[in-house]
Amino acid sequence: MRTSLCDELGIEHPVLGFTPSEHVAAAISRAGGMGVLGCVRYNDAADLDRALTWMDENTDGKPYGVDIVMPAKVPAEGTSFDLDKLIPEGHKDFVQRTLLKLGVPPLPDGESGEGVLGWLHSVARSHVDVALEHPIRLIANALGSPPDDVIKRVHDHGVPVAALAGKAEHARRHVANGVDLVVAQGYEAGGHTGEIATMVLVPEIVDAVDVPVLAAGGIGSGRQMAAALALGASGVWMGSYWLTTAEYTQNDATQQALLAAGSSDTVRTRIYTGKPARLLKTRWTEAWSSDDAPDPLPMPLQNLLVSEAHQRIARSGDPAVVSMPVGQIVGRMNEVRPVADVMATLLREFDEAVERLDKLR
Amino acid sequence: MRTSLCDELGIEHPVLGFTPSEHVAAAISRAGGMGVLGCVRYNDAADLDRALTWMDENTDGKPYGVDIVMPAKVPAEGTSFDLDKLIPEGHKDFVQRTLLKLGVPPLPDGESGEGVLGWLHSVARSHVDVALEHPIRLIANALGSPPDDVIKRVHDHGVPVAALAGKAEHARRHVANGVDLVVAQGYEAGGHTGEIATMVLVPEIVDAVDVPVLAAGGIGSGRQMAAALALGASGVWMGSYWLTTAEYTQNDATQQALLAAGSSDTVRTRIYTGKPARLLKTRWTEAWSSDDAPDPLPMPLQNLLVSEAHQRIARSGDPAVVSMPVGQIVGRMNEVRPVADVMATLLREFDEAVERLDKLR
Numbered sequence: 001m002r003t004s005l006c007d008e009l010g011i012e013h014p015v016l017g018f019t020p021s022e023h024v025a026a027a028i029s030r031a032g033g034m035g036v037l038g039c040v041r042y043n044d045a046a047d048l049d050r051a052l053t054w055m056d057e058n059t060d061g062k063p064y065g066v067d068i069v070m071p072a073k074v075p076a077e078g079t080s081f082d083l084d085k086l087i088p089e090g091h092k093d094f095v096q097r098t099l100l101k102l103g104v105p106p107l108p109d110g111e112s113g114e115g116v117l118g119w120l121h122s123v124a125r126s127h128v129d130v131a132l133e134h135p136i137r138l139i140a141n142a143l144g145s146p147p148d149d150v151i152k153r154v155h156d157h158g159v160p161v162a163a164l165a166g167k168a169e170h171a172r173r174h175v176a177n178g179v180d181l182v183v184a185q186g187y188e189a190g191g192h193t194g195e196i197a198t199m200v201l202v203p204e205i206v207d208a209v210d211v212p213v214l215a216a217g218g219i220g221s222g223r224q225m226a227a228a229l230a231l232g233a234s235g236v237w238m239g240s241y242w243l244t245t246a247e248y249t250q251n252d253a254t255q256q257a258l259l260a261a262g263s264s265d266t267v268r269t270r271i272y273t274g275k276p277a278r279l280l281k282t283r284w285t286e287a288w289s290s291d292d293a294p295d296p297l298p299m300p301l302q303n304l305l306v307s308e309a310h311q312r313i314a315r316s317g318d319p320a321v322v323s324m325p326v327g328q329i330v331g332r333m334n335e336v337r338p339v340a341d342v343m344a345t346l347l348r349e350f351d352e353a354v355e356r357l358d359k360l361r
Numbered sequence: 362m363r364t365s366l367c368d369e370l371g372i373e374h375p376v377l378g379f380t381p382s383e384h385v386a387a388a389i390s391r392a393g394g395m396g397v398l399g400c401v402r403y404n405d406a407a408d409l410d411r412a413l414t415w416m417d418e419n420t421d422g423k424p425y426g427v428d429i430v431m432p433a434k435v436p437a438e439g440t441s442f443d444l445d446k447l448i449p450e451g452h453k454d455f456v457q458r459t460l461l462k463l464g465v466p467p468l469p470d471g472e473s474g475e476g477v478l479g480w481l482h483s484v485a486r487s488h489v490d491v492a493l494e495h496p497i498r499l500i501a502n503a504l505g506s507p508p509d510d511v512i513k514r515v516h517d518h519g520v521p522v523a524a525l526a527g528k529a530e531h532a533r534r535h536v537a538n539g540v541d542l543v544v545a546q547g548y549e550a551g552g553h554t555g556e557i558a559t560m561v562l563v564p565e566i567v568d569a570v571d572v573p574v575l576a577a578g579g580i581g582s583g584r585q586m587a588a589a590l591a592l593g594a595s596g597v598w599m600g601s602y603w604l605t606t607a608e609y610t611q612n613d614a615t616q617q618a619l620l621a622a623g624s625s626d627t628v629r630t631r632i633y634t635g636k637p638a639r640l641l642k643t644r645w646t647e648a649w650s651s652d653d654a655p656d657p658l659p660m661p662l663q664n665l666l667v668s669e670a671h672q673r674i675a676r677s678g679d680p681a682v683v684s685m686p687v688g689q690i691v692g693r694m695n696e697v698r699p700v701a702d703v704m705a706t707l708l709r710e711f712d713e714a715v716e717r718l719d720k721l722r
Contacts, residue, residue, distance in 0.1 A: 001721050167625060187548060188558035196624050197549035197558040199579030199588060200689040204624060218560030227560060227588035229721065230714045263557050263565060264528060328561040353591045354722055357715045360362050360590065 001225075001350050005181075005212045005234040008160070009034055009137055010063045013347060014235025015225075016183075016214060017339075018067055018140070022051040023247040027339035029055075029062040036065040036140055045126040052134040065138030065162075066131045070124040070146045071299075087305050091294050095309050098287045104316045107308070120300060125150070132157050138181075142192060144170060145177040152178075164216070166194025166201070168208040175209045182209055183237045186217030190240040190327035192277045193217065193268065199231070206232035220329035222349020226357070240327040246338045255336065257282065257319035263331030271306065274299035277325055284313060284321045362586075362711050366542075366573050366595040369521070370395055370498055371424045374708060375596025376586075377544075377575060378700075379428055379501070383412040384608040388700035390416075390423040397426040397501055406487040413495040426499030426523075427492045431485040431507045432660075448666050452655050456670050459648045465677045468669070481661060486511070493518050499542075503553060505531060506538040513539075525577070527555025527562070529569040536570045543570055544598045547578030551601040551688035553638045554578065554629065560592070567593035581690035583710020587718070601688040607699045616697065618643065618680035624692030632667065635660035638686055645674060645682045 003014045012032030019025050025035030037055065042048035055064055128150055131139060139146075139154050140162035146154075154161050160180035165171040171182045184205040186198025196204070198217040206213045215228035216237035228236050242248060244258050257280060267281045271288045274297055279285050287293065296302045310323050326333075366375045373393030380386050386396030398416065403409035416425055489511055492500060500507075500515050501523035507515075515522050521541035526532040532543045545566040547559025557565070559578040567574045576589035577598035589597050603609060605619050618641060628642045632649045635658055640646050648654065657663045671684050 003721060186558065186560065188561050196689055197547065197560065197579055199547065199559045199585055200549050200624050200692065203582060203584050204692060218558055221564060223564050223592050224560055226591035226718060229718055230587035230591050231584050263561050328557055331561065331565060351722055353593075354715075354718045357587060357591055358719050360364060361712055361715055 001229075001347060003212075003229070003234045005214075008212065013343065014214075015343065015346065016065070016138075016235060016237045017242050018237060018239040019242045019248070021242075021248050021250055022055050023249065024242045024245055024339060025064055026055050026058040027245070027247045028242065028343070029059045029064045031340045031343040032062075033343060034063055034065055034138065035059070036067050036138060038067045038142075039124070039127040039131070040067075040069045040142075042127065043123065045123075045130045048127055049130045049133070052131065052136075056134060063137035065140060066127065066136055067140045067142055068124045068127050068131075068146070069142045070121060070128075070150065071143045083301060083304055087297065087301055088294075091297060091305055094292070094294055095305060098284070099309055099312060102283055102287065102318075102321045104309070104312050104318070104321060107312055107315065111311075128154070132159070138162055140164070140181075140183065145174045145179055148177065162214070164192070165205060166192075166196060168201075168204045171205045171209050171213075175211055179211070181212050181214060183214045183216050184233070185237070186215075187268075188278075188328040189217030190266070190278050190330075191325040192273070192275055193327075194276075198228070202228060202231040202233050217327060218329055220332045222346045222351070223353045224329075225346055225350045226353035230357075240325075240329050241333060241342065242339065243324075243326060244333040244336050245342060246336055251314055251322075253314075253317045253319045254322045254324050257322045258324070258326060258330055258333050259335070260319070261326075261330045261333075263328045266326060266328055266330060270296035270302065272303065272323065272325060274302035278327055280322060280324045280326045280330065282319075282321050282323070284309075284323050362590075362708060364573075364590070364595045366575075369573065374704065375575075376704065376707065377426070377499075377596060377598045378603050379598060379600040380603045380609070382603075382609050382611055383416050384610065385603045385606055385700060386425055387416050387419040388606070388608045389603065389704070390420045390425045392701045392704040393423075394704060395424055395426055395499065396420070397428050397499060399428045399503075400485070400488040400492070401428075401430045401503075403488065404484065406484075406491045409488055410491045410494070413492065413497075417495060424498035426501060427488065427497055428501045428503055429485045429488045429492075429507070430503045431482060431489075431511065432504045444662060444665055448658065448662055449655075452658060452666055455653070455655050456666060459645070460670055460673060463644055463648065463679075463682045465670070465673045465679070465682060468673055468676065472672075489515070493520070499523055501525070501542075501544065506535045506540055509538065523575070525553070526566060527553075527557060529562075529565045532566045532570050532574075536572055540572070542573050542575060544575045544577050545594070546598070547576075548629075549639075549689040550578030551627070551639050551691075552686040553634070553636055554688075555637075559589070563589060563592040563594050578688060579690055581693045583707045583712070584714045585690075586707055586711045587714035591718075601686075601690050602694060602703065603700065604685075604687065605694040605697050606703060607697055612675055612683075614675075614678045614680045615683050615685050618683045619685070619687060619691055619694050620696070621680070622687075622691045622694075624689045627687060627689055627691060631657035631663065633664065633684065633686060635663035639688055641683060641685045641687045641691065643680075643682050643684070645670075645684050 015033035017028035020038040028035035162181035163174040212234035214237040215233035220241040376394035378389035381399040389396035523542035524535040573595035575598040576594035581602040
């Protein structure tokens with residue numbers, strides 16, 4: 001399978017893989033797709049620099065990209081200590097009470113509970129600075145168009161910019177702002193997602209803009225890839241599916257929970273970042289639907305509120321309470337396989353689906 | 362485009378069209394698909410008999426079907442007068458207050474405000490009785506498997522039974538109950554719908570059952586039809602899209618509202634029947650999200666509660682307050698066209714999409 005996107009990005013297969021793991025990202029690039037490393041978890045730009053240096057050494061010269069989280073409108077800034085003052089005590093109490101109820105132990109003495117700062121504009125800018133010192137071939141922004149000056153700088157380096165969109169009007173705005181690729185992210189996707197499902201959203205965005213569109217949300221098989229391309233997409237953007245690959249070694253409990261989950265076991269909620277995002281449904285997400293749960297805070301406060309909880313949950317190793325963005329495709333994530341196997345299966349199934357369709361004409 | 366479903370149902374194109382209008386249903390059948398007439402609005406079986414007789418005379422001998430609304434579990438029965446006693450006064454007050462606020466006039470003197478009784482088991486059974494006296498080629502049930510004895514009777518007439526499913530486990534149960542065709546209805550669909558989007562649901566159900574699967578939800582173009590078939594469906598089930606055809610002449614205000622709506626202008630809510638159903642978002646649906654709105658009642662009470670309101674709204678002719686089930690595909694419903702034109706476009710676009718895909722291999 002080859003689309004014009006392949007030439008544009010210098011890749012073999014129009015499969016872009018978003019992942020928080022440099023090991024997974026490198027494996028996707030080596031398999032002929034494009035690995036896109038999520039930067040949000042790097043509070044210290046030097047750590048991101050090290051991860052990208054590792055990728056430079058482990059991608060056989062194949063193209064890769066990075067994903068930043070940068071709202072076009074600059075939000076409240078400051079260190080996590082300053083922002084902490086804006087978080088109501090009642091919210092903090094609820095989080096502590098819930099963790100106690102769920103049996104999630106505190107962090108060991110001396111371990112930091114510092115939040116994920118990648119949601120802050122200044123930190124996201126440091127990610128761009130570092131990324132542009134590496135041979136990246138794409139910067140994607142998970143929260144729409146980056147600010148004008150960032151787009152200009154990235155373009156000056158000859159690197160295209162992608163932006164996620166959940167509505168045709170957002171896609172139009174991105175392209176007007178200079179974005180080169182639109183990721184049409186449907187309701188069923190993991191992480192930040194809107195109300196319109198992939199089946200409806202993709203053709204709507206394809207018809208609305210004159211740049212290549214990647215379909216995201218609900219894609220984890222070659223049949224779904226064929227469907228995405230039938231809808232008019234130039235390629236696919238997959239995030240969830242790589243979380244159960246062999247190269248994703250960040251958390252065993254998370255993989256166990258994902259392998260066991262069905263397509264009904266996700267929930268779209270504001271508890272992760274303050275904006276609606278689809279997560280695995282667990283005892284943690286369910287606790288936020290109880291009668292005594294407060295309303296989630298706006299971005300970036302909500303993520304700061306829950307970030308120590310996320311670290312405690314990750315450490316607890318309990319699959320029943322994980323806090324993890326994932327799409328409805330989780331129902332098809334039932335075994336741990338190497339990235340190269342996943343890619344080979346996707347391509348084979350795509351061919352089979354197109355062959356089957358061709359016979360119906 | 363021809364699938365095995367075409368032979369099974371005796372149709373030219375694997376396009377099943379659900380519609381409350383016998384004119385639209387007949388036109389779909391004449392165009393080579395299968396029109397499926399929604400029976401729920403026929404309180405009096407004699408009226409349904411007349412509609413089907415008209416269809417017999419206006420389908421050129423082409424196959425057509427009917428759609429009933431029959432829960433497998435028999436709900437509370439009785440006349441609308443008996444059931445009326447179960448509806449709290451506070452709910453009735455809210456409806457009256459809301460209609461007043463929205464400027465919806467009362468019904469003219471002497472006009473009945475009787476509810477839609479097709480949701481009642483006894484009335485749905487009368488629909489089956491009448492339908493089996495006509496040369497129908499399909500009975501579909503909008504609420505899962507019909508009761509065993511109904512399936513048996515329909516099969517004894519040599520007529521296959523279809524049932525809607527929003528989860529793979531429901532589809533498995535339907536097939537175990539003897540259902541012959543499963544309609545996999547995704548989140549984006551109009552009317553009763555679950556949480557799982559078409560992109561994820563269709564392959565899941567295709568893999569779960571060994572009967573043909575129709576994809577429903579988000580389908581209004583040949584690209585979407587090609588996507589549905591790429592996902593493994595044997596055909597498509599379209600409902601919303603026919604509401605803006607020239608043959609659908611039941612209500613001008615509704616068509617105006619649908620033509621103007623975008624894909625974001627729907628809402629999934631329990632206010633229509635008591636079960637989650639996707640409706641056009643209007644001042645009427647928004648009123649039910651206000652602080653003083655009561656929780657919707659269970660089926661069949663909710664529909665009885667709002668049925669006089671539905672008649673008043675329909676009569677008022679105000680597009681801003683219509684109460685109409687429709688899917689997210691409403692964003693693509695932008696002009697009134699004859700059914701035959703819609704069908705021709707679907708088939709042409711399907712061919713184009715498959716040709717385009719074929720070139721990517």
